[in-house]
Amino acid sequence: xxxxxxxxxxxxxxxxxxxxxxxxxxxxxxxxxxxxxxxPWTTKVSPDNALPEYPRPQLARPSxxxxxxxxxxxxxxxxxxxxxxxxxxxxxxxxxxLVPYPIESxxxxxxxxxxxxxxxxxxxxxxxxxxxxxxxxxxxGAVAEDATVYVNGKQVAKHSGGYTAFGADITAALSAKxxxxxxxVVHAPVDGENVMVGKQRLKPEGIFYTAASGIxxxxxxxxxxxxxxxxxxxxxxxxxxxxxxxxxxxxxGKGATLRVTAFADGKPVGEASGPxxxxxxxxxxxxxxxxxxxxxxxxxKATLTRGGLxxxxxxxxxxxxxxxxxxxxxxxxxxxxxxTFLLATLDQGYWPDGIHTAPTDDALKFDIQKTKxxxxxxxxxxxxxxxxxxxxxxxxxxxxVWQDMPAMPNGxxxxxTEADKKRFRGDVTAIVEQLKGETSIVGWIPFNEGWGQxxxxxxxxxxxxxxxxxxxxxxxxxxGYNCCDTKGDTHAGDIIDVHDYQGPGLPSPDAxxxxxxxxxxxxxxxxxxxxxxxxxxNPYGGVKDRNALNEGYVANTAVLRDKGPAKGMSGxxxxxxxxxxxxxxxxxxxxxxxxxxxxxxxxxxxxxxxKAFEQP
Numbered sequence: 196x197x198x199x200x201x202x203x204x205x206x207x208x209x210x211x212x213x214x215x216x217x218x219x220x221x222x223x224x225x226x227x228x229x230x231x232x233x234x235p236w237t238t239k240v241s242p243d244n245a246l247p248e249y250p251r252p253q254l255a256r257p258s259x260x261x262x263x264x265x266x267x268x269x270x271x272x273x274x275x276x277x278x279x280x281x282x283x284x285x286x287x288x289x290x291x292x293l294v295p296y297p298i299e300s301x302x303x304x305x306x307x308x309x310x311x312x313x314x315x316x317x318x319x320x321x322x323x324x325x326x327x328x329x330x331x332x333x334x335x336g337a338v339a340e341d342a343t344v345y346v347n348g349k350q351v352a353k354h355s356g357g358y359t360a361f362g363a364d365i366t367a368a369l370s371a372k373x374x375x376x377x378x379x380v381v382h383a384p385v386d387g388e389n390v391m392v393g394k395q396r397l398k399p400e401g402i403f404y405t406a407a408s409g410i411x412x413x414x415x416x417x418x419x420x421x422x423x424x425x426x427x428x429x430x431x432x433x434x435x436x437x438x439x440x441x442x443x444x445x446x447x448g449k450g451a452t453l454r455v456t457a458f459a460d461g462k463p464v465g466e467a468s469g470p471x472x473x474x475x476x477x478x479x480x481x482x483x484x485x486x487x488x489x490x491x492x493x494x495x496k497a498t499l500t501r502g503g504l505x506x507x508x509x510x511x512x513x514x515x516x517x518x519x520x521x522x523x524x525x526x527x528x529x530x531x532x533x534x535t536f537l538l539a540t541l542d543q544g545y546w547p548d549g550i551h552t553a554p555t556d557d558a559l560k561f562d563i564q565k566t567k568x569x570x571x572x573x574x575x576x577x578x579x580x581x582x583x584x585x586x587x588x589x590x591x592x593x594x595x596v597w598q599d600m601p602a603m604p605n606g607x608x609x610x611x612t613e614a615d616k617k618r619f620r621g622d623v624t625a626i627v628e629q630l631k632g633e634t635s636i637v638g639w640i641p642f643n644e645g646w647g648q649x650x651x652x653x654x655x656x657x658x659x660x661x662x663x664x665x666x667x668x669x670x671x672x673x674x675g676y677n678c679c680d681t682k683g684d685t686h687a688g689d690i691i692d693v694h695d696y697q698g699p700g701l702p703s704p705d706a707x708x709x710x711x712x713x714x715x716x717x718x719x720x721x722x723x724x725x726x727x728x729x730x731x732x733n734p735y736g737g738v739k740d741r742n743a744l745n746e747g748y749v750a751n752t753a754v755l756r757d758k759g760p761a762k763g764m765s766g767x768x769x770x771x772x773x774x775x776x777x778x779x780x781x782x783x784x785x786x787x788x789x790x791x792x793x794x795x796x797x798x799x800x801x802x803x804x805x806k807a808f809e810q811p
Contacts, residue, residue, distance in 0.1 A: 225293060230302075231728050234554060235558075236558040247268065248584060251360075254510060257508065266415050267377070270291055272287055272290065273305065273315075276311045282343075284348040295413050302554060312383070325369070333351065333415075337357060337358055344379050351363040364445065386406075389607075389610070391619065420446075423446060439474050464480045486515060493512055515634060522534045526710075528709050528766065535809075537765060537767075538573060538801055539571060539597065540575070542773075543577045545773075565783065569782065570799070579599070598638070599640040600623055603615065604646075619647070620660060631665045673692065690709055693713065696717045697718065699754055709763075709764075710763065718747045719737040719780045720741065730776055745797070749797070752801065
């Protein structure tokens with residue numbers, strides 16, 4: 196829940212009146228600590244199986260089924276440090292941490308925040324990784340917030356930005372014999388500096404939650420040729436019969452060529468080849484589009500060749516377009532040219548055992564699958580960026596995604612400096628560039644309710660920036676109209692987006708934009724024994740029992756079904772798929788143990804609502 200200011204003020208004022216006292220589900224994790232609230236997957240995590248799946252499905256080398264790589268997830272040495280401290284090498288650290296779980300999480304084994312920290316481990320690299328002139332790359336899915344990486348005492352990478360992947364060629368730093376030492380120094384200011392932070396707070400309460408610092412996505416090694424693919428992006432053409440293929444390389448790409456083949460059900464349906472530094476057109480025979488009703492994905496195999504060396508990878512992509520189009524006099528969102536109502540839940544991606552990191556891949560998939568089972572066709576990923584495997588499941592299961600940018604801390608927009616703005620713009624660019632190959636993402640949201648937005652004009656500025664980077668998707672410049680005063684609206688972006696609790700709001704499109712209610716609902720139901728302990732409960736929108744929640748959800752959504760089509764709306768976002776800490780307005784409890792609604796009833800009204808917006 197984010198909500199409009201009036202609703203939030205009422206909720207926060209009342210929150211102190213109610214506190215969760217029921218004993219939550221408990222379980223012991225790998226190092227003996229007791230989880231404050233256990234999910235069905237908490238006890239399945241151990242040092243030997245910490246997220247063991249290959250972490251980058253759109254660039255698997257040589258294939259997702261048979262990747263050649265080495266996971267570095269597991270127990271690392273760990274210590275909280277002073278920011279000014281010089282890292283020491285060749286010396287063991289006193290603490291232990293389970294990577295890749297944030298240090299504040301119980302699964303990490305640390306369960307405590309530090310602004311500064313250091314990780315250390317040693318690893319034996321297989322001889323095959325360096326045979327025949329191959330290079331060894333060290334990859335990080337994400338580290339919050341600033342990371343400096345050393346191998347055998349030599350700095351190999353320095354990265355800022357807690358939501359984007361990075362890596363380095365570490366071959367030159369490897370020693371000829373013996374284990375290799377990896378040290379990662381991290382600075383994690385959370386809400387102490389104007390960096391992308393989303394809903395994290397050092398003092399969580401109300402609609403803000405426990406921080407997630409340090410290494411929080413997978414770490415791995417892989418051997419690559421001297422010139423290798425760093426990214427492969429397939430963008431559907433407007434004609435929906437081809438992909439435009441672009442690539443980014445590691446190493447010297449001069450003279451490199453790229454061959455790309457698309458497969459449908461194991462049979463080749465298109466091939467393109469040419470210089471690796473130029474876009475390729477990959478035409479598809481008998482094209483089949485991707486949609487939530489039919490989330491069909493092409494398997495893609497790519498070979499990069501330079502000299503006598505080859506880099507072979509496997510990827511995937513779906514054919515789909517999204518745009519704004521006049522339909523019966525209204526600007527509407529169209530998917531593959533057809534008017535489509537984007538019926539979404541708000542998905543914040545928090546876990547009681549792993550905070551920002553789902554305990555297992557099955558857990559990561561769970562929220563997406565249940566969203567689909569409940570009859571939604573869209574997810575609003577709320578001011579957080581997920582690991583690549585989350586998008587893999589959204590692509591495969593078939594959910595459209597509104598991707599928010601993680602916000603800078605709200606409430607101090609007047610303290611945002613020019614340097615802060617520059618960093619935010621750079622982080623936005625990095626996120627869009629990293630994710631623009633994901634089929635499920637149909638739109639970007641740079642600002643939510645004005646959080647971290649230094650001016651009204653900034654919404655338009657960021658919308659323009661994003662459109663230049665990715666003209667194929669929609670941009671919702673200011674979700675919640677900076678909640679909710681429309682004065683000063685610059686008509687930026689593609690979407691008018693109001694937040695209305697309980698709502699739903701029924702905004703009409705204007706001359707240039709489609710319309711949606713970006714947040715509504717938020718009906719609260721506590722389930723004793725399945726709540727985050729010792730938190731003030733947000734009672735706003737409370738209902739007395741499961742039946743009342745079902746009735747309330749159906750009645751709320753029926754307003755969209757019955758009145759939304761006449762308004763020409765294009766979407767809505769119900770708050771939310773699961774409870775999160777002090778917010779108990781989910782369709783599931785925070786521990787994912789209890790489904791609080793009747794799935795069949797929710798699915799029926801959702802499917803009827805989507806159908807009501809379809810044209811005959």
